[in-house]
Amino acid sequence: MSEETAPRGGEPEVPDAVAAAEGRAEALERAARAQDGPDPASGELLLVADELVAGYIPEVNILNGCSLTLAEGELVGVIGPNGAGKSTLVKTIFGLIPVRSGALTLRGASIANLAANELVSRGVGYVPQTQNVFPSLTVEENLQMGVYLRPRSFAERFAAVAELFPLLSGRRGQKAGALSGGERQMVAMGRALMMNPSVLLLDEPTAGLSPKFQDEVFQQVHAINQSGVSIVMVEQNARRCLQICDRGYVLDQGRNAYTGTGEQLLHDPNVIELYLGTLATA
Numbered sequence: 001m002s003e004e005t006a007p008r009g010g011e012p013e014v015p016d017a018v019a020a021a022e023g024r025a026e027a028l029e030r031a032a033r034a035q036d037g038p039d040p041a042s043g044e045l046l047l048v049a050d051e052l053v054a055g056y057i058p059e060v061n062i063l064n065g066c067s068l069t070l071a072e073g074e075l076v077g078v079i080g081p082n083g084a085g086k087s088t089l090v091k092t093i094f095g096l097i098p099v100r101s102g103a104l105t106l107r108g109a110s111i112a113n114l115a116a117n118e119l120v121s122r123g124v125g126y127v128p129q130t131q132n133v134f135p136s137l138t139v140e141e142n143l144q145m146g147v148y149l150r151p152r153s154f155a156e157r158f159a160a161v162a163e164l165f166p167l168l169s170g171r172r173g174q175k176a177g178a179l180s181g182g183e184r185q186m187v188a189m190g191r192a193l194m195m196n197p198s199v200l201l202l203d204e205p206t207a208g209l210s211p212k213f214q215d216e217v218f219q220q221v222h223a224i225n226q227s228g229v230s231i232v233m234v235e236q237n238a239r240r241c242l243q244i245c246d247r248g249y250v251l252d253q254g255r256n257a258y259t260g261t262g263e264q265l266l267h268d269p270n271v272i273e274l275y276l277g278t279l280a281t282a
């Protein structure tokens with residue numbers, strides 16, 4: 001047993017899982033007391049989710065008053081334990097799950113419960129965690145699907161996307177199903193970028209990838225952000241995510257547990273003890 005996990009003199013031994021659960025409960029209570037609307041971020045706020053309540057099954061809420069802001073140009077990470085509601089949060093923002101209460105705005109206008117195609121035309125892109133490419137279509141056809149609302153802009157957008165992902169040019173005639181996991185992720189992100197979104201929602205873009213490909217995806221996400229796209233990224237690889245994010249949110253049980261800059265969260269002893277120790281895989 002390491003020094004950090006050894007019981008202190010005289011204290012009864014508490015199983016790690018119980019101690020962690022108690023610590024998380026305290027964190028959630030503290031977060032609930034501190035909750036007074038969306039946290040201020042510098043710059044113009046593009047996206048605001050305020051006290052969102054949402055869920056899949058009637059009367060069972062998965063998001064229990066979750067809040068998030070995204071300023072122009074920011075890269076915001078969302079981390080937390082399995083089942084915390086991270087994917088549910090981005091699905092709710094993208095209109096795939098109804099908002100039961102709370103507010104959701106894009107540039108100050110409500111987008112709560114708008115259909116996904118309406119959100120796409122307002123500049124929101126979304127890359128789901130799984131089944132995010134059409135495997136029987138070529139890379140080029142997948143990218144055409146991304147711009148089906150504005151087919152005439154294909155050539156121009158393809159050139160812009162290929163600048164970020166040069167590999168896609170070389171692979172444009174290949175079936176997406178024949179690509180590696182990392183390459184498929186590139187096609188999925190490329191497809192969302194075809195509409196030139198101002199906000200990109202990424203749901204665990206490194207899931208299922210080897211560490212080498214995870215690293216490439218993190219670099220690509222950083223490059224997309226540097227090209228001017230504001231990003232909300234849900235990630236299981238918490239430590240690596242916080243390293244590239246401007247700000248991060250730790251979700252737990254559908255609520256905000258901790259919020260801060262990536263640096264602050266990476267060095268917060270509570271976040272390290274309760275969330276990063278078990279979540280970080282890098």
Ligand SMILES: Nc1ncnc2c1ncn2[C@@H]1O[C@H](COP(=O)(O)OP(=O)(O)OP(=O)(O)O)[C@@H](O)[C@H]1O
Nearest residue numbers: 056057062080081082083084085086087088089236
């Ligand atoms: N389609 C669904 N129908 C009913 N419940 C669901 C559905 N999808 C997810 N849930 C439940 O919602 C809760 C939150 O799931 P969600 O996928 O948002 O968590 P997460 O934080 O993204 O976790 P993970 O890191 O494991 O993906 C879980 O309890 C899950 O079982």
